[in-house]
Amino acid sequence: MSKTPSFDKDRDYIGFATLPEQVHRKSVKRGFEFTMMVVGESGLGKSTLINSLFLGDLYKNRQLPNVEERIEKTTRVEKKTMDIEERGVRLRLTVVDTPGFGDAINCEDSWRVCTQYIDEQFRQYFTDESGLNRRNIQDNRVHCCLYFVPPWGHSLRQMDLDLIRRLHRKVNIVLVIGKADCLNKGEVRKLKERILQDLEDNHIQLYQFPECDSDEDDDFKQQDRELKASIPFAVVGSNTILEVAGKKVRGRQYPWGVVNVEDAEHSDFIKLRTFLISTHMQDLKDTTQDVHYENFRAQCISQISQHALRERGKLKRDSISSTNGFDAAISETDRLLLQKDEEIRRMQDMLTQMQEKLKQTHLMEMKKNDSVIDV
Ligand code: GDP
Numbered sequence: 001m002s003k004t005p006s007f008d009k010d011r012d013y014i015g016f017a018t019l020p021e022q023v024h025r026k027s028v029k030r031g032f033e034f035t036m037m038v039v040g041e042s043g044l045g046k047s048t049l050i051n052s053l054f055l056g057d058l059y060k061n062r063q064l065p066n067v068e069e070r071i072e073k074t075t076r077v078e079k080k081t082m083d084i085e086e087r088g089v090r091l092r093l094t095v096v097d098t099p100g101f102g103d104a105i106n107c108e109d110s111w112r113v114c115t116q117y118i119d120e121q122f123r124q125y126f127t128d129e130s131g132l133n134r135r136n137i138q139d140n141r142v143h144c145c146l147y148f149v150p151p152w153g154h155s156l157r158q159m160d161l162d163l164i165r166r167l168h169r170k171v172n173i174v175l176v177i178g179k180a181d182c183l184n185k186g187e188v189r190k191l192k193e194r195i196l197q198d199l200e201d202n203h204i205q206l207y208q209f210p211e212c213d214s215d216e217d218d219d220f221k222q223q224d225r226e227l228k229a230s231i232p233f234a235v236v237g238s239n240t241i242l243e244v245a246g247k248k249v250r251g252r253q254y255p256w257g258v259v260n261v262e263d264a265e266h267s268d269f270i271k272l273r274t275f276l277i278s279t280h281m282q283d284l285k286d287t288t289q290d291v292h293y294e295n296f297r298a299q300c301i302s303q304i305s306q307h308a309l310r311e312r313g314k315l316k317r318d319s320i321s322s323t324n325g326f327d328a329a330i331s332e333t334d335r336l337l338l339q340k341d342e343e344i345r346r347m348q349d350m351l352t353q354m355q356e357k358l359k360q361t362h363l364m365e366m367k368k369n370d371s372v373i374d375v
Helices: 016-030 046-054 067-072 110-130 158-167 185-201 218-229 269-279 281-321 327-360
Strands: 032-039 078-086 089-098 144-149 173-177 241-244 247-254 257-260
Touching: 032 046, 032 110, 032 281, 046 089, 046 144, 046 269, 089 110, 110 158, 110 281, 144 158, 173 185, 173 269, 218 269, 241 257, 269 281, 281 327
Parallel strands: 032 089, 032 144, 144 173
Antiparallel strands: 078 089, 241 247, 247 257
16 A cells, blocks of 8 residues: 655655656556457457456457358458456557458458558557647557467468568567367477477567566566466467356366366466466557557658658759749748758657667667568
């Protein structure tokens, strides 16, 4: 419980130790926003898992497309928002679902829907940030992409590699093996190993867990090690409550027994939930802001300044080719030129600042690999 700061004049401290509490109070008042994109072919248990994770019913009115609709369409983005509250802390969760991914016969362009959606949110944020009312910007940027891999198959498919390669510089990707109750322990281990190998061979970088601080307690360090060792998370989802040994659990009832979704022996569900909600939600948001959005912003500013340079060149050419006699026209051209010069100077200053910042956020490391950014 936080103490109310007193007006006591005789106290022997200044009072800035309450800063964390002030920040905490302000953040709680404002509430939190988190947007997650879910990608994977339909039927892999995506909606079930999201509902299990957030104990909600985000998909209760869902209508499944029929076969023709599924073959016709490539991918379609569906956005759902739910407001959750836990011990006075409000979270506005948005789930961006791409239901038909992988269903259509021709999947070549499926990735475009995902990358376009992510870029659109970045672009909107960029516009809002440059606008007049910057105080109430709604953050719809995608903070995390849960990418579902099927449990059948031996590793990632070419289609998965193509899509992940196009996304990994734009969003934090967290890989999830869906319906993991289809696999036994050895099969899960092998599949995870092959997936990690594939990612390495293709120079794909998923969300990087931050290093655990050395002053954290041993339990936290152990939990951090276990989380890192579990990637990609092999999960089982269920929204059915069953009674096992007198305890109510989320599980899947089979003729031969019950899969307890929350049992670490049965699946990585609890690890995924801990990672996503309890330990790394803020880091996912920070990485989105500091790495992916900065990357996008740098490219935007570079394009704007190039455009301004071209405009300036055009204006100069126009002024030279125009007749020399009209003072008014010349002074108008000069004014525009000065304006453009000033604009370019501002853009270049911003660009230099951003490049410095990007250096610090490991962009140089990331640029080793190919980058696909559609600005
Ligand atoms: P989505 O299309 O990817 O959103 O998949 P759904 O969540 O709608 O699930 C499709 C079907 O798979 C439903 O019948 C679910 O009950 C079932 N299902 C969901 N999660 C799991 C799981 O972890 N294991 C198994 N075996 N079935 C699951």
